[in-house]
Amino acid sequence: MNTNIKNRTSQAWALDQLQLSHNVIDYATLGTQIAKDDHEYVRLHFGLQGSYDFSFAQLNRSFSLSGHHHNIMYSNGLEIAVTNKTKRIETFGINFTSAAFIAIGQHGNDPLKRFTERVVKRAHSILSTTWPTNNFKIQAVIKEIIHCAYQKELKDLFLLSKSIELLVLQAECFEKNAANTLVKSEKDKRKLKEAKELLDLRIDQPPTLIELAKLIGLNEYKLKKGFKALFGTTVFGYVHQCRMNLAKRLLLDTDKTAKEIAYQIGYSSPQHFSNVFKKNFGLSPNAVRINPDAAID
Numbered sequence: 154m155n156t157n158i159k160n161r162t163s164q165a166w167a168l169d170q171l172q173l174s175h176n177v178i179d180y181a182t183l184g185t186q187i188a189k190d191d192h193e194y195v196r197l198h199f200g201l202q203g204s205y206d207f208s209f210a211q212l213n214r215s216f217s218l219s220g221h222h223h224n225i226m227y228s229n230g231l232e233i234a235v236t237n238k239t240k241r242i243e244t245f246g247i248n249f250t251s252a253a254f255i256a257i258g259q260h261g262n263d264p265l266k267r268f269t270e271r272v273v274k275r276a277h278s279i280l281s282t283t284w285p286t287n288n289f290k291i292q293a294v295i296k297e298i299i300h301c302a303y304q305k306e307l308k309d310l311f312l313l314s315k316s317i318e319l320l321v322l323q324a325e326c327f328e329k330n331a332a333n334t335l336v337k338s339e340k341d342k343r344k345l346k347e348a349k350e351l352l353d354l355r356i357d358q359p360p361t362l363i364e365l366a367k368l369i370g371l372n373e374y375k376l377k378k379g380f381k382a383l384f385g386t387t388v389f390g391y392v393h394q395c396r397m398n399l400a401k402r403l404l405l406d407t408d409k410t411a412k413e414i415a416y417q418i419g420y421s422s423p424q425h426f427s428n429v430f431k432k433n434f435g436l437s438p439n440a441v442r443i444n445p446d447a448a449i450d
Contacts, residue, residue, distance in 0.1 A: 157184050157237075164299065166312055170253035173312060175299055177202075177243045183236075190231035195254040195272060196246055197319055199223045199287060199295060203242035207235045211277040221287045221346050223323055225280040227251070227272045245295050247316050251275075257317060265324040285326050286346065288385035289394060294319050300402060336379045344369040345379050352392055356399065357419035359392050397433045400426070404442050411438035 160179040165172065200222045208215040210232040220243070249257075251272055258269035264280060271278040287295075294315055303311045336342055348369045352359050359365075365388065366373045380388050396418045403414045415426035431437050436444070 157181055157186060166298075166308075168309055168313060170250045171313070171316055172248045173246070173298065173316065174248075175243075175245045175295075177241065178237075179241050180237050183238060183240075185234055185236040188231070188233050188235065192231070192248075193229040193251055193275075194248040195225065195227045195251060195258075196248050197223070197225050197316075197323060199245040199291070199319075200284075201243040201245055201287070201295070204238040205235055205242055206238065207233050209233050209279075212279055214279070214282070216284065218284055219343065219346065221292075221349065222284040223287055223291065223326070224284050225268060225320075225323060227254075227268070227276075227278045229275060229277070245299075247319065249316075257320065261321075261324050262328050264327045265320075280323075281327055286342065286383045288322070288326060288383075289391055290385060291319065291322050291326070293394070293398060294322065296398065300406070302405065336382050341371065341375065341379060342383065344371050345376070345383050348376060348380060348388070349384060349391070352388070353395070356392060356395050357417065359419070362388060393429075393433075396420075397430065400430060400438070401434065401441060404438055414438070 157180050158178055159181040162177040164175040166174075200218055200220050202220045204217075204219040206215065206217045209226070209228075211228040211230065212226070255269055255272055258265050258272065261269070268278060268280045298312060298315050301308060301311060336345065348365055348371075351365065351368060360368060362373055362376060366376045369376070371379070377388065380386075380391070384391060386394065400414050400418055403409055403417070404411070409417070411427060412423040415423040418426075420426035420429075427437055430441075434441060
């Protein structure tokens with residue numbers, strides 16, 4: 154047992170050729186932990202919260218990472234040393250069997266095909282030595298998986314489809330990241346990630362662009378352009394979609410009225426909320442409760 158771990162909350166889903174996991178770890182102190190695994194797999198890794206350094210023995214590489222990042226790795230066996238730099242780390246991952254990944258990856262874009270060729274040769278590999286930031290689409294799919302309400306066969310089908318969707322989004326992101334030179338500074342990237350975290354915390358009453366720029370120490374132009382380049386959406390678009398996704402989840406998972414939800418997520422007018430919700434999902438809030446599968450995501 155690792156005595157440095159104060160609390161750990163985990164979710165896991167197992168399918169025939171892949172496994173998914175979501176972990177939130179609270180550490181008692183800052184320190185280094187060693188993890189080993191004898192299995193061969195391709196892992197889609199997503200950092201959601203916290204900062205840490207880790208060295209990957211099979212790759213002979215070390216990385217320093219903060220929340221909102223992703224990559225794809227292949228190894229036959231695993232030995233990593235993780236040094237937590239924050240008291241909480243949250244991650245999400247999908248482990249594909251090599252055969253399952255090869256069957257999908259060989260039909261992808263050029264970065265994915267090149268990576269798949271290395272998997273075929275059983276060469277320990279990482280898709281990119283730079284770790285792109287999780288864009289809004291990636292974050293939304295991960296939240297859908299974590300809050301999946303399907304059962305039995307439909308649940309397995311849903312998890313499989315969402316796992317492949319995440320792989321597609323990663324491949325697309327790596328292709329775009331190679332050509333994106335707008336946000337070059339690591340310091341600016343950290344500030345933009347901080348902006349996103351501030352929006353997550355204040356989604357009911359988000360700061361204005363001017364306020365947000367002052368809070369993170371960037372000018373408004375860099376905030377607007379950099380946020381869209383890094384997360385694939387504008388600041389306003391991010392707040393809007395977060396509110397809509399939260400509203401849908403509250404409608405399906407709680408007994409709160411549409412009026413109560415409207416006020417909770419920051420709308421002063423329930424009618425305005427209803428109109429915006431219907432425009433976003435194609436159904437009114439009450440209609441989504443009656444027929445959740447009919448909503449347009």
